[in-house]
Amino acid sequence: MITLVLGGDVNLQARATPATAFERLEPLLKGADLRFVNLEGPLSGTAGDGDIPHKPNWRHSAPEMVEALTAAGIDVVSCANNVTYPAAAAMASLAVLDRAGIAHCGAGANRDAAHAPAVLERGGQKVAFLAYTSLCWPVGQAAQATSPGVAQAFATTSYQPDPRVIDIPGRPPLVRTAPVPEHLERLVADVRQARAGNDHVVVSMHWGLPGPDLTEYQVAYGRAAIDAGADLVAGHGPHSIQAVEVYRGRPILYSLGNLVFDWPAMRGRHLDGLLAGCMLGDEPRLELIPVRRNADNECEPLAGEEAGKVLRYVADLSALRGTTVTVRDGIASVVVGT
Known part of the structure; x- marks a missing residue:
């Protein structure tokens, strides 16, 4: 049995003592065999005048x-996201992670490297770990x-007229999305290959x-990964908590929200997130613990009624996906593996 703790988006900036970034979360992290987060921002250094031209x-x-990650015992990070850009910053960040002994996936020196899994062994x-981004600069x-660059799993977008636009002019169109076929095929092949060797x-x-609503392509990619042999899918990117779906006995965590997040533009916004505790093996388990960035922008676990509110929100969203989430004493439990 392997115990795994997964967090959502992590951005680390301008900390005088980066080693303390996760200290309020330490009790939730230290007992796991493996700890994973999405690294939302290359550890490449800043030019100070806009490191991403289209995101000034x-x-x-x-x-x-990187000291924040090593002090927290983070074992593996995803680098597949929209701010791992440009290529020089991506490669510089991977070198920092390599020197720190932190495994990474979702970015690399070429397509095969970006699509290669990070493999960690515990207890034999x-x-x-495979990582992909659907949020990606097109060039x-x-x-x-x-x-x-990064491992891409992009989607197409189309607009379907509302069925009632013929009698109610001005009704907004329906937004339809679908995975790019060749990206979906590569993801499925990657998962199958990883499953065969691990x-x-x-x-x-x-x-x-952002917000509670799922796009069609999220469901399509998530379920395809499970069909191909993934034990679980961990989503992030919207900076919002989204539903959990148990599909074929395996969980899809559509968005874990934010964890430690220092980008100044995010101060006071999208404060809530989830830590997911998973047990992988013959008797899989999934538990969710809510976290929130406080007035000092430090991330800490929630307790009491505030924890209950967040978890009941997760339960309500998940019920729409046919998944039962049970909330008790500040922890949510999800039945998986059946």
Whole structure:
């Protein structure tokens, strides 16, 4: 049995003592065999004048911020997201992670490297982590056959007229999305290959829109990953908590929200997130613990009625996906493996 704790989006910036970034979460992290988060921001250093041309208020993180991850015992991170850009920043950040001994997935020197799993072994069992982003700059970010970048799982968007527009002019169209076929095929092939060589497979997806509503492509990619052999899918990117769905006995965590998040533009916004505690093995289990960034922007576990409110929200969203989430004493339990 492998115990795994997964968190959502993590951004680390301008901390005088980065080693304390996760200290309020330490009791929830230290007992796990493996700890995973999405690293939302390269550890490449900043030029200070807009590190991403199309995102002018963005600043990359200083390499020394990696101390936050090492102090918290983070074992593996996803680098597949919309701010792992440009390629030089992505590669510089991977080098920082390598020197710190932190495994990574979802970005690399070429397409095969970006799609390769990070494999970690605990107790004689191998867990493969794969990571993809559906949120991606269309030029120069996705890894190519001979150039660096991220592993892409993009989607197409179309607009269908509302069925009642013929009698009620002005009704907004329905937004339809679907995975890009070749990206879906590659993801499925990656998962199958990882499953063939390892005991467990975890798929990380950076996707979705802010708020509670899921896009069609999220459901399509998530279920395809499970069909191909993934033990669970961990989503992030919307900066909002979204539903949990148990599909074929395996959980899809559509969005874990934010965890430690220092980007100044996010101060006071999207404060809530989830830590997911999973047991992988013959008797899988899934528990969710709510966290929130406080007035000092430090992330800490919630308790009491505030924890209950967040978890009941998760339960209500998950019920719409046919999944039962049981809330008790600040912890949510999800029945999986049946």
